[in-house]
Amino acid sequence: MRARLLSVLAIPLLLAGCTGTGGTDAPASVSWTAPPAGAVPDYQLGGAYAPASAVGVVGRDRAADPAEGVYSICYVNGFQTQPGELDLWDDDLLLQRDGAPVFDPDWPDEVLVDTSTADRRERIAALVTPWIEGCADAGFDAIEFDNLDSYTRSDGALALDDNLALAAMLVDAAHTAGIAAGQKNAAEDAAVLRDEAGFDFAVTEECAAYEECAAFTDVYGDAVIDIEYADELPRSFAEMCANPDSPASMVLRDRDLVTPDDEEYVFEVCAG
Template identity: 50%
Template sequence: MTIVAAALLLSGCAPGPVESREVAEVRGVAPGLALPPPGAVHDYQLGGAYPPAAEVTAVTRDSTAQPAPGAHNVCYVNGFQSQPQDRELWLSERRDLVLSGPDGEPVRDPGWPEELLLDTSTEQHRTRLAEILGESVSACADRGFDSVELDNLDSYSRSQELLTEEHNLAFAALLTDRAHRAGLAVAQKNAAELGSRGRDEAGFDFAITESCHRYEECADYAATYGGGVLDIEYAEDLRGTFDEVCADPATPESTTLRDRELVGPDDPAHVFEHC
């Protein structure tokens, strides 16, 4: 909890992250875990941390950043693929935990070729991976984040059929348990095709989606998480205007428009709007 939040609690006026604990209890989330406030104005800051606008009530930042005072803070962890800057570490010291294709070469994400897919196919691998990635999850809690986003849950769809939904859900359950024990709620990231399995089998508490309006998947997430869906749409993908996106009844109340590179407000390419 931030110093600002502690001060507000003492004065009897709690900010969104504390108030949202009541919402968590209504949704059946474990007591003591905070969800993003209903209808959160969410800023997705993975391109670099910067002071959020006054109306922002939820912020996602990388696990190496500090949380933003006075908001619900979501900590980004690449749970199922390697980060580009750690590629050589995985290849030199953890090669057996990197998924290998039929040719023996590491399997890469086609859209992000510097990211290697982690091999969640065996219980032994999942246990070891959970120890490694669990350190990042615990670091999020130590830094004062309220929840964690585990990215690339859908790596099985890019695995040349070497990984399955079951493999990744089993691994997600290990990381979610680690996060819950550290006091963090956990967001399912994408993978609409899982339906309610992410909640029921992995223990996810809410969802963060990319382009659920563009791909007509928003209703699928809402069926599982109700209003607990934070959607990010990208300006480069819009077919029409963002006003039309927000006017669609299927669009989550908490929907944010960002630029694809997620740059800061000092960059001319910066885009930040919200429904």
């Protein structure tokens, strides 16, 4: 650990039966809790381990158990296939070009799912909803949906409205299950994703490196959790921490998000 740890700045906000304008109302008895504002985050998608004592928020893959004693966010790849899970998807739910599935150019083992029709969106939501419910049943407090911006990699085959419509369905499923729903990245769409899909908070990657944190904090305020990566820092992490646009919840991690027993492991937070 290379820096003094941030303290938790606020008590979680309890949201009872609330959704965004883009979805249907959850049952009145259902409630979910937003992440604690300013809490020290850790991001553990590469492997679960006991978080440092001052950590208040931990993100883990849906295949892992939630971290005990902290606010836990479940990672779900809602708009692309997960590596090793291609066979879970019907072929017609995968975006096709010239008879072949369209892979993410930066993640060649992930295929874009086809959100272009209402029928496909309903079937995608039917596949993803049990994962959401599984996160809730496991004890996670929230869920983040990755690759909301897959339409930008579709060469025009998909549109923001397609992904927005699916996002609203997934957020409703999360709220119905009693957990908060987090936007992942997609800075340019933050306002519409909150207002029309009903997201409660945002998880961002490298918003400080790309100088786009304000796009999230202007929309979500303190409900933004940022992960920076040590291999491509355009300036020091201390400078990023000092930037007033940076979220209060920010962590520096290694790109592969390895566990502490790996020599490539990096974990650093802003000085208090």
